[in-house]
Amino acid sequence: xxxxxxxxxxxxxxxxxxxxxxxxxxxxxxxxxxxxxxLGQGPELLIRYENEEAVDDSQLPKDRFSAExxxxxxxxxxxxxxxxxxxxxxxxxxxPRQVWPYGYTFGSGTRLTVV
Amino acid sequence: DQQVKQNSPSLSxxxxxxxxxxxxxxxxxxxxxxxxxxxxxxxxxxxxxxxxIKDKNEDGRFxxxxxxxxxxxSLHxxxxxxxxxxxxxxxxxIxxxxxxxxxxxxxxxxxx
Numbered sequence: 001x002x003x004x005x006x007x008x009x010x011x012x013x014x015x016x017x018x019x020x021x022x023x024x025x026x027x028x029x030x031x032x033x034x035x036x037x038x039l040g041q042g043p044e045l046l047i048r049y050e051n052e053e054a055v056d057d058s059q060l061p062k063d064r065f066s067a068e069x070x071x072x073x074x075x076x077x078x079x080x081x082x083x084x085x086x087x088x089x090x091x092x093x094x095x096p097r098q099v100w101p102y103g104y105t106f107g108s109g110t111r112l113t114v115v
Numbered sequence: 116d117q118q119v120k121q122n123s124p125s126l127s128x129x130x131x132x133x134x135x136x137x138x139x140x141x142x143x144x145x146x147x148x149x150x151x152x153x154x155x156x157x158x159x160x161x162x163x164x165x166x167x168i169k170d171k172n173e174d175g176r177f178x179x180x181x182x183x184x185x186x187x188x189s190l191h192x193x194x195x196x197x198x199x200x201x202x203x204x205x206x207x208x209i210x211x212x213x214x215x216x217x218x219x220x221x222x223x224x225x226x227x
Contacts, residue, residue, distance in 0.1 A: 004158070040124065042204055042217035043159070091158055099208060099215065101166070103149040106158030 002026070006092050006107035014115055018080035021110045025073070025094030032069055033104065034077050035091040043091055049075065050097075082114045118142040119207045121218035129226050134192040136221050138205035141186065145207035149215070150179060150190050153202045162203070163190070195225045 005024040013019050025032050030051055035043035046065065048056040051072035060067065064083070069075040079086055089111050093104035120139045128134045138148070146167040151159035165172040165179045165188065172179050178191045192199055202222045208215035 006158075009156075040219070042119075042121075042219045044217075093158070100147050100210060101149075101164040103151065103161045103164065103206065103215070104159075106151075106160065108156065108158050111156075 004092055004094055004105050004107035006110055008110055009108060010111050010113075012113045012115060013082055015084055016081040018078065019082055019112060020076055020078045021090050021092070021112075023075045023077070023092030023107060025075070025092070026105055028096070029094035029105070030072070030097050031095045031099075032075050033093040033095075034067060034075070035093065037089045037091055037109070039088075046077070079112075082112075084114050087112055087114045117219075118145075118216045119205060119218040121205060121221050123221050124219070125222040125224070127224045127226060128195050130197060131194045134190075134195045134199065134223055134225070136190040136192075136203050136205075136223065138188045138190075138218050139186060140188070140207050142207060142216070143186070144209050146210050147208050148179070148181065148188055149206045149208065150177075151204045151206065153204065153220070159204055192223075197225050197227060199223060200225045
């Protein structure tokens with residue numbers, strides 16, 4: 001079974017440019033998460049989807065970040081315009097509706113560098 | 116509000132010895148905890164979990180202990196192997212709530 005697939009793996013952009021990340025979750029997983037991980041920190045939730053509905057986006061900086069999950073499967077996270085402080089690893093994860101006891105399955109992440 | 120804390124950013128252990136990674140939490144509503152392991156350039160992978168109704172869960176070389184009165188859990192790895200070198204995250208969760216909270220992580224290095 002394929003895991004959570006993310007692309008691209010790495011992205012370097014200049015500040016003020018737009019960038020987009022793509023995620024394909026595990027088939028059958030209703031819940032999809034986007035996390036941001038800064039160096040030396042734990043992952044921080046940006047947005048959580050239940051099927052196609054964003055049920056928790058309280059930590060998403062909505063002035064520059066947007067996300068969508070069309071048809072409740074793939075998801076895209078966009079930043080426009082990017083700032084230097086957005087440099088981080090962006091992780092996508094998915095889970096069944098019942099997270100316990102196996103937690104999330106994460107993708108390999110996209111490492112974003114804004115210069 | 117950091118509900119889950121891993122106060123040791125790094126830990127170095129000799130191969131064959133026991134590794135003990137610690138995690139403290141403040142939210143008494145957590146009713147399960149998970150540990151993840153993360154290698155460089157990869158996403159975290161699930162390692163082991165424990166329900167709040169238990170005080171111990173064991174899976175091979177990995178054992179997680181939970182002390183609810185102290186709001187503390189620990190992950191024991193014995194014997195430690197070079198492949199255990201990674202960053203370990205603990206995570207607290209509430210049944211029915213899909214949002215789990217991560218600690219900051221502890222980088223474990225196993226020395227030969």
